[in-house]
Amino acid sequence: MRDDLAIQLGPLRLRNPLVMASGTFGFGLDYRGLVEPDQVGAVVTKGLSLQPWVGHAPPRLVESPCGAINAIGLENPGVDLFVERLLPELVATGATVIANVVGKTQEEYAEVARRLEAAGGVAAVELNISCPNVKEGGVAFAASPVMAASVVRAVRAASRLPVFVKLAPMAADPVEVALACAAAGADGFTVANTYPALSIDVERGQPALTAEVGGLSGPAIRPLSVRLTARIWRATGLPIIGSGGVETARDALEYLMAGARAVAVGTATFYRPTAALEILEGLRDYVARQGLASLETLVGRAVGPPEETAADIEGQAAAYLERTGALLHGHFRLSSGLHSDRYVEKFRLLERPRVAEALVRLLAIACWDLRPEVVVGPATGGILLAYELARQLGVSRAFFTERVGGRMALRRGFSVAAGEAVLLVEDVITTGGSLMETAQAVQAAGGRIVGACSLIDRSGGRFRPPFPYRTLIRLDFETWDQAACPLCWQGVPIAEPGSRRIG
Numbered sequence: 001m002r003d004d005l006a007i008q009l010g011p012l013r014l015r016n017p018l019v020m021a022s023g024t025f026g027f028g029l030d031y032r033g034l035v036e037p038d039q040v041g042a043v044v045t046k047g048l049s050l051q052p053w054v055g056h057a058p059p060r061l062v063e064s065p066c067g068a069i070n071a072i073g074l075e076n077p078g079v080d081l082f083v084e085r086l087l088p089e090l091v092a093t094g095a096t097v098i099a100n101v102v103g104k105t106q107e108e109y110a111e112v113a114r115r116l117e118a119a120g121g122v123a124a125v126e127l128n129i130s131c132p133n134v135k136e137g138g139v140a141f142a143a144s145p146v147m148a149a150s151v152v153r154a155v156r157a158a159s160r161l162p163v164f165v166k167l168a169p170m171a172a173d174p175v176e177v178a179l180a181c182a183a184a185g186a187d188g189f190t191v192a193n194t195y196p197a198l199s200i201d202v203e204r205g206q207p208a209l210t211a212e213v214g215g216l217s218g219p220a221i222r223p224l225s226v227r228l229t230a231r232i233w234r235a236t237g238l239p240i241i242g243s244g245g246v247e248t249a250r251d252a253l254e255y256l257m258a259g260a261r262a263v264a265v266g267t268a269t270f271y272r273p274t275a276a277l278e279i280l281e282g283l284r285d286y287v288a289r290q291g292l293a294s295l296e297t298l299v300g301r302a303v304g305p306p307e308e309t310a311a312d313i314e315g316q317a318a319a320y321l322e323r324t325g326a327l328l329h330g331h332f333r334l335s336s337g338l339h340s341d342r343y344v345e346k347f348r349l350l351e352r353p354r355v356a357e358a359l360v361r362l363l364a365i366a367c368w369d370l371r372p373e374v375v376v377g378p379a380t381g382g383i384l385l386a387y388e389l390a391r392q393l394g395v396s397r398a399f400f401t402e403r404v405g406g407r408m409a410l411r412r413g414f415s416v417a418a419g420e421a422v423l424l425v426e427d428v429i430t431t432g433g434s435l436m437e438t439a440q441a442v443q444a445a446g447g448r449i450v451g452a453c454s455l456i457d458r459s460g461g462r463f464r465p466p467f468p469y470r471t472l473i474r475l476d477f478e479t480w481d482q483a484a485c486p487l488c489w490q491g492v493p494i495a496e497p498g499s500r501r502i503g
């Protein structure tokens with residue numbers, strides 16, 4: 001199996017971002033011979049309840065322009081039968097299984113999740129608090145952020161399985177619901193379930209569906225759910241499975257660029273059973289055409305970084321750095337020769353791959369429009385950052401500059417072609433001296449600087465390079481010349497934590 005479309009969905013590593021939507025792929029076994037369960041990123045089961053549910057009387061599905069309206073009523077065999085009869089066979093296919101869970105009380109949700117975890121083989125649960133066509137156990141739980149969060153909390157307490165909450169697009173304020181679920185420990189969201197809808201059979205003068213209200217799915221809802229995906233991504237920054245009207249690779253890309261990390265295919269499977277596989281081929285073509293190393297950098301590309309995450313990092317940066325041990329207090333001689341009572345030990349951040357990956361993702365989102373061909377950073381932090389940023393941007397080369405006799409230089413055979421587009425990356429900017437020296441070394445070698453970025457800028461706004469420059473965190477710490485340093489006056493011993501030798 002090729003790995004070029006693999007993507008991280010919170011704690012889950014999916015072999016590709018395509019997920020078979022709940023209720024449209026049975027229990028993953030009905031389509032064998034057409035779509036093998038291990039060909040897609042994950043199979044989401046039909047909603048599972050504690051006891052078997054019979055669902056609504058027919059008719060349960062009616063066509064609608066650019067879509068369908070359904071009211072199956074969550075018919076399912078119950079969690080125990082699923083665990084006993086269906087799950088082993090599904091797991092044996094090598095599929096990643098996400099179990100869709102429904103209940104009439106929060107205790108039921110919790111108990112179903114507990115049994116699923118005990119059974120083994122389930123990668124995550126998707127809490128369906130959004131079925132629009134039942135009176136109990138559906139959208140009622142999404143009616144208030146508090147109720148939705150209480151289901152998440154109950155499930156969290158009963159099982160350690162990752163929890164994705166399937167949001168109701170029309171219930172309460174979905175963003176408020178999502179924030180409450182995030183606070184209660186949700187790992188991510190599916191955005192979104194179907195939209196409550198009514199179709200009338202004018203010959204009979206009756207609702208077309210026995211249940212009256214059904215859920216509208218298909219391309220008709222796609223732009224609505226793409227928008228909601230962007231809102232939930234911006235508000236929470238948590239991993240999202242986009243769902244609603246995905247028929248082609250283009251549709252799937254829309255969801256990714258709006259902030260989803262995986263995309264569900266539902267109604268399309270009914271009229272084109274191999275739609276998911278065709279979409280995967282389309283995604284592979286796109287990745288090859290755009291020269292992307294992975295799909296990671298597409299996530300949220302069209303709508304920018306999540307506000308909360310950006311705000312969190314910006315607003316609580318000093319506290320975060322303090323907590324991770326990155327912000328040192330003392331008396332330091334910095335790379336520039338200036339003195340300060342603070343030093344940012346960037347390796348407290350960079351030594352954690354997850355933290356480094358998450359921070360660089362924000363840099364990648366901030367810089368993707370610069371279209372670099374090479375990423376370059378000054379040693380030492382820049383080595384790691386350049387590599388990770390290039391990886392996430394799908395850029396094929398990354399290298400670093402280092403000091404030779406006190407001057408930044410390209411060594412080790414690193415080179416740029418004439419006019420090659422270079423993005424610079426730095427961990428901490430104090431004066432910007434190291435970055436500007438790197439820029440000069442790259443330009444002297446023939447490279448063209450298209451921009452620069454840094455994780456942390458402590459220059460107090462004084463660093464203003466002559467090319468586009470983006471930073472994640474601005475900190476305002478004082479620096480002094482040796483002669484003006486109050487810590488020197490007090491005789492406090494000085495430390496020189498960086499690797500640059502002064503004097």
Ligand SMILES: Cc1cc2nc3c(=O)[nH]c(=O)nc-3n(C[C@H](O)[C@H](O)[C@H](O)COP(=O)(O)O)c2cc1C
Pocket residue numbers: 021022023024045046047068070072074100128166192193194217218219221243244245246264265266267268
């Ligand atoms: C017939 C049918 C049954 C569905 N059953 C479920 C279900 O049991 N649980 C759930 O969370 N979503 C269910 N859904 C919603 C889908 O998983 C999906 O989120 C929605 O249909 C939008 O995607 P689509 O336009 O690609 O179909 C169902 C949808 C349809 C059409």
Ligand SMILES: O=P(O)(O)OC[C@H]1O[C@H](OP(=O)(O)OP(=O)(O)O)[C@H](O)[C@@H]1O
Pocket residue numbers: 334335336346378379380381426427428429430431432433434435497498499500
């Ligand atoms: O903007 P400037 O004034 O150039 O200062 C910033 C540079 O100083 C720090 O490096 P450090 O001195 O810690 O050296 P090291 O990375 O080699 O350990 C930091 O990682 C930057 O590279």
Ligand SMILES: O=C(O)c1cc(=O)[nH]c(=O)[nH]1
Pocket residue numbers: 023047070071072073074075128130131132133193194215216
């Ligand atoms: O079983 C159903 O009718 C059903 C469940 C659900 O969550 N969404 C949907 O559109 N239909």
